[in-house]
Amino acid sequence: MMHLPRRWLTSNSIGARTTQLALVLIIGVPSLAQAKTDSDYETLSDQCVDKVIKENHLAGINNGVVDACTNHVSELTKKEMNRLYKTFYDRLNQESPEDAKQFENSQKSWLTYRNSHCQLMGRYVGSPMYGFCPMQLNIARVSELKELVGE
Numbered sequence: 238m239m240h241l242p243r244r245w246l247t248s249n250s251i252g253a254r255t256t257q258l259a260l261v262l263i264i265g266v267p268s269l270a271q272a273k274t275d276s277d278y279e280t281l282s283d284q285c286v287d288k289v290i291k292e293n294h295l296a297g298i299n300n301g302v303v304d305a306c307t308n309h310v311s312e313l314t315k316k317e318m319n320r321l322y323k324t325f326y327d328r329l330n331q332e333s334p335e336d337a338k339q340f341e342n343s344q345k346s347w348l349t350y351r352n353s354h355c356q357l358m359g360r361y362v363g364s365p366m367y368g369f370c371p372m373q374l375n376i377a378r379v380s381e382l383k384e385l386v387g388e
Contacts, residue, residue: 278376282310300364307368314375321382328386347378 285306286298295302322344330337355370 278310278314278372278379281313282306282372285309303365304368307365307372311368311372311375314372314379317379318375318382321379321386321388325382325385351375351378 286302289295289302289306290298326337326340329340351371351374355367355374358370359367
C-alpha cells in the first residue's frame with residue numbers, strides 16, 4: 238500500500254491562488270534529465286514542495302502544493318515511460334510482432350489499473366492521493382520498463 242510522506246498528512250485546504258503559484262514555481266525544479274532512479278523522482282517531488290512552500294512563504298504543505306508537485310513529477314515520469322515503452326515495443330515488434338502486441342495490451346491494462354486504483358485511493362485515503370498515487374505508480378512502471386530495455 239502507498240503511504241503519503243508524513244509531512245503531507247498535516248496538509249490543510251488550499252485555494253486556487255496557491256495552486257496557481259505552485260504551478261508557476263515548479264518550472265524551476267530540476268527536470269527529467271536528472272532523474273535516474275526511483276528516489277530521484279521522489280527527490281524532485283520533495284524539492285518542488287520545498288521550493289513552493291519557501292517562495293510562497295507558506296506555513297507548511299497543503300493539498301494544492303502536493304497536487305501541483307506530484308502532477309509535475311508524474312508528467313516527467315510519463316515522458317520517460319513513453320520513451321521506454323516505444324524503445325522496447327519497437328525492439329519487440331522487429332523480433333516478434335505477437336510479443337509486441339502482448340506488450341501493448343499489457344501496457345493498456347496497466348494504465349487502466351493505475352487510473353482505477355488511484356481514483357479509489359483518492360476517494361478513500363484523501364485528495365492528495367489523486368496526484369501522489371499516479372506519481373508513485375508511474376515511478377514504479379518506469380523502473381520496470383528500464384529493466385526491460387536494459388537501462
